[in-house]
Amino acid sequence: MxxxxxxxxxxxxxxxxxxxxxxxxxxxxxxxxxxMMLPSVLDPWAWHALFEAADLAKRHPGSKVWLVSMSPKAKLQQVMMGLAQKVPFELVVVDGPASGFADAVETAAALAGAIEGIPDLDRSKLLLFGGWQSASRGTGAVLQMIGEILGIDEQFQGVDKLTVDDSGGLEILERIEAGAWQKSRCAGAPAVLGWATGELPEPPNNPQIGMQNMRGIMPALQQAKPAALSGEGLSYDSVESPKQRRETRVETEMDADAIADEIAAWLKG
Amino acid sequence: MSDTSLPTLPGDDVRQIMWRFSDRFDLQMAVQSARGVARGTVARLVADGVRNTHEWNDEKGKLLTAFDESGLTSLYMDVEQGGFIEGPKNMAMSLVAFELSWVDAGAATGSLAGNLALAPIHEKGTDEQRRFYMGKALPPQPGEDRVPWRGAFALTEPLPFVGVDTGVVGGKAKIADWPEGGEPVLQIDKRGRFITNMDFANFVTAAVDSDDERIKGTFMVILEETDPGTFDRGAPTLKLVHQLSSTRDPVFSQQVPASRIIGGYDVVDGVIVPKFNHSEVIASVFHRTRIPVGLMTAAKLLSAVEPVIRYQRSRFHGGEAGEGSPRYDLGLQVNEDVTHRLIDVWATGEAAASVGFEAARQADIFDPVEREKDRICAEQGLTGRKQMMALRKKEPEVLEYLDLLYTDEAERDAARFADLDADILVQFALGDARANIMNPAVKLWNTGHGATMMREAVALMGGYGTTEDCPGFLPQKWMDAQLEATYEGPEAVQRRHLTLGMTSRIFRHEVDLWIRELEAQAGDGYGAKSLAAGFKLWSWTTDYLQGHNDPDGKKLYHGKRQAVTFPLADAICWLLSARSLVQDSIELKTKGAENPVLAESLDAFSSFYADLCKLQAARAAGEVSRICADLVYGFQESADEADAAEFAALREAVDRSLAGTELARDRAADALTHIMIPEALDYPA
Incomplete structure (x- = not known):
């Protein structure tokens, strides 16, 4: 089977x-x-995770993909107009902030609650995907905590590749230091995979998929419940953007090796 | 808590409210698809210099794949034909043209040209023709292995034939063979000029005239590349603009079955009588396709705002002025001239977009009404003059309907309104009168005045504006705007069209109702007072010109007297575009509160748009005042005192309505010095 x-x-x-x-x-x-006025996108690491999920589901007929998102629902609706055209999925919305400053523990609890509320979800077949980082702040902790709350202890972070063998076993490539991968195996679902970039390109827009997804997305947005985030126990003394300068130099004559050497020298200080 | 300083450039939330598609996620998805193609594939091609060749090549060919994959190729198709948008597609096509032209209008032209080729078949084709060619043009669906057919629309011919006058068709049709009891075979000879998509078209919809006594009149016919004879794609047109679209001057000499006549034919007394002549077919097509062209130029103007602000602010980065100094942080924006001029560009772009999308929305309403009218008239045997008379009889009811439409819902006779609202002939007559004004106005003003304002945008980039690597591709867009003012009916054609439409009783009645509406909005700070005064002046002048002769006794308002009618046509366009912007801005203020995304910034956006409206309304009224003065005084040796006094009072009302206009400009320009813009353009340059 x-x-x-x-x-x-x-x-x-x-x-x-x-x-x-x-x-x-x-x-x-x-x-x-x-x-609120800034245009938004799906968190880039979650973006990769979603495409990997859709690809896996396509290769295993009968599988299904849900996207569970805690976001301001009005902003999320705009994002869906593009994202919904990429791959088939069902949306579950928790109406909450997306600034990256929400408490990771409360965020994980809210998302775990939403997952637990998915009707007829078969936990034995559950693969929990997400990004191993976030472009908003990146505690790198939310996905792990959701897994813990849901009782999934097979967890992998920095995933670039997932292979399923004939017996349903999972082989996973995780990023580790020095540009190397760690290959791991587990017997199968349930498991948590925090994706790095994966291997798939961005799928082209397909409005037919979009129209199909939209039948579920609009009701999901309308029915979204507000996240119960108290914010208690967490305070910030100050916040600031990382100090960096964008120094752009246009080089039309340098070859790729020379550019690489210069960047490597700069990285080494 | 609301903030009153403009936070960011207006995003999708603002646009969807202003252009009234907040509740249309099919359109919102089409926007995202087009934006992805525009700021991805299209921008990369322009940045890589692919525009710098007339020839079609593999790089340009990537556009077709991108259009197919993103659903833009099937945008025009109905759901049962494989499309994804139910109902009329004018708004959808307009939004897509707008998004593609934000980066490159040649790409938008290529996208529209495929639809244009199918349009005669879609509008007037037989069921079989529609099914066959729409099916062939649909991109392959998952699991299918086939190459979609591309089409080209061949109307324009080398001089002296069809071009500015679409009635002078040089292409000819003869009967090559007519077997006893069988299908006639036609010999088609047609030379095309400036034909878009010709490098890769698999079929062509061509306009031809009879050169055989056994064929009656003109018609449109479908030619396929494999039909016997010559299907010569011809030489590439040496365009300086829109180089991402394929344009060639083809030559066709082919034999095709008569079943390729678009819409079919009857045989009457041994003569082939096409169901539709070529004018009927192209009228149904061009009625609407001019709207997206007008929106192309609108997109260019609005797309210029962000790169110009970035250029202005960063002009002195890297110099001696350090971070935190006004020279470093604001750059050229320490001088009010640059922000004042950019505000003019922005306001023009907004007005152009508003009037364009209003026309597109009206076209979406009009499409099913027109089809139903055709059905009813066919049922009742109303054709030609009979149909015209039947519609003319409806005019009093149209005027009554308009009166009710502009009356408060609580006060009007609801039953009578519902009756007239359901009367297809009333709705057709109204929609037709509106389309005869709005469609040419969009094409004329957006592209003509828009091209002039694109020069202003280019000028604001200094020397950078004359280089290939100018951010936002502004010089290319300026050049492209000139083509938009020319193709699909140059400015003179649009002015002629307006000359006929703007004296219609229905339109004039609606203008009177607009004046009343604008006067009621006069205290809201949107410049409605200026617009009301401008419309009054225009109306009075039109009446005056229609009722007076020159000293030689010749009529002033006459189709042949273009020195009178054309400026008057220009004048109404200024007013229409500013009025659309005012109505869209009021819509934003009214409906914006329903969108939680805008909650904090609504006051800021509303105030800013009110200032833009005030400026644009004042500019429009000023232009109208100048034009009307030229026309009223310019054709008389001396003015009649009573007329002059009346006219002067109307002009004075315009002048007085300008109170506070420059203060609005100051506020709007100041907003440009605070507005937050992205770190970089979201497409390569």
């Missing part, structure tokens, strides 16, 4: 990386300046 999966991808939205991101201290804690 072929292996089927129930793949839940956790992913929030973040401001488009090209936008000017200026942390400010608001009345309820840190936020980004003009955050």
């Amino acid at each position: 072929p292996t089927t999966y129930q793949i839940v991808v956790c992913g929030g939205i973040v401001p488009d990386p090209l936008q000017s991101l200026e942390p400010v201290m608001g009345p309820t804690g840190p936020a980004l300046k003009n955050e």
